[in-house]
Amino acid sequence: MQWLLHVLLASFVWQSVAISLRSNSSGTRTTAAAGLRKPGCGCDANSPSWHKTSRTQPKCVFIDLGAADGNTFDNFLADGYGPVSNCPHGGDWEAILVEANPVFSKKLKSLEANLGGKVRSLASTAAYSCETTTTFSIDADPTHNFWASSLDEKVGQQEVTVPTINVNKLIAENVRPDDWVILKVDIEGAEYEVMPCLAEFKDAELIDEIFLEEHWWFPDRTREQNATMVLAKDKLKSRKIRIPAYFSNS
Numbered sequence: 001m002q003w004l005l006h007v008l009l010a011s012f013v014w015q016s017v018a019i020s021l022r023s024n025s026s027g028t029r030t031t032a033a034a035g036l037r038k039p040g041c042g043c044d045a046n047s048p049s050w051h052k053t054s055r056t057q058p059k060c061v062f063i064d065l066g067a068a069d070g071n072t073f074d075n076f077l078a079d080g081y082g083p084v085s086n087c088p089h090g091g092d093w094e095a096i097l098v099e100a101n102p103v104f105s106k107k108l109k110s111l112e113a114n115l116g117g118k119v120r121s122l123a124s125t126a127a128y129s130c131e132t133t134t135t136f137s138i139d140a141d142p143t144h145n146f147w148a149s150s151l152d153e154k155v156g157q158q159e160v161t162v163p164t165i166n167v168n169k170l171i172a173e174n175v176r177p178d179d180w181v182i183l184k185v186d187i188e189g190a191e192y193e194v195m196p197c198l199a200e201f202k203d204a205e206l207i208d209e210i211f212l213e214e215h216w217w218f219p220d221r222t223r224e225q226n227a228t229m230v231l232a233k234d235k236l237k238s239r240k241i242r243i244p245a246y247f248s249n250s
């Protein structure tokens with residue numbers, strides 16, 4: 001449990017730094033928010049057509065939504081989410097890295113190539129609550145690791161169109177009940193769609209822990225979204241999923 005204290009303490013230290021960085025650039029967002037576009041589909045919470053994994057042994061599954069260049073995956077490998085050696089089946093693990101911003105595709109594909117089948121890179125793919133394509137703008141400023149790339153906030157001039165994946169389906173098809181599943185969610189606002197949909201997922205208890213970064217300071221957040229998020233988290237917590245306070249500076 002000591003690692004857990006470390007994670008929590010570190011997240012409080014990061015918080016003050018990260019908020020000051022981000023609140024400045026949210027000013028940029030306000031002026032440019034006119035072009036926001038949401039993906040044109042809703043919440044596909046469950047489906048009988050999703051196929052369960054045929055994998056026969058348990059392991060840790062680290063699902064990183066908003067993986068950027070793999071920086072939080074590095075943290076996972078460095079025991080930042082608990083000792084990797086404690087993972088089931090002799091410390092076995094797998095990581096699924098989802099990142100919408102094509103800027104990171106090369107880096108993520110090289111992680112996939114270099115880590116012998118343990119990393120699956122879903123690069124240039126947006127984490128969402130249904131499958132479609134989406135157009136969003138890229139933060140062209142590399143200063144903060146391109147962290148502001150967003151599905152629903154127009155922050156820069158460059159636009160790209162990428163497919164979305166359904167997070168519920170990703171989990172339904174890739175994890176076993178005896179896996180230890182860590183879900184990191186840092187998707188620049190799309191969490192207000194993804195989390196409520198996850199709460200409607202009949203097999204949500206496949207997840208053990210959710211590390212969620214809430215972008216509540218975005219200028220177009222509404223009170224309703226806040227309330228929906230609180231309900232979604234309560235529902236997930238009632239199914240024995242841990243959702244600790246979390247903040248990253250990337």
Ligand SMILES: *[C@@H]1O[C@H](CO)[C@@H](O)[C@H](O)[C@H]1NC(C)=O
Nearest residue numbers: 020021023024025027028141
């Ligand atoms: C906010 O960002 C602008 C431009 O990126 C910069 O000139 C300014 O100093 C920043 N302000 C603060 C308070 O960091």
Ligand SMILES: *[C@@H]1O[C@H](CO)[C@@H](O)[C@H](O)[C@H]1NC(C)=O
Nearest residue numbers: 216217220221222223224226
């Ligand atoms: C949403 O909740 C946050 C705190 O979690 C609060 O700071 C923010 O003002 C709320 N936004 C709205 C629009 O109510």
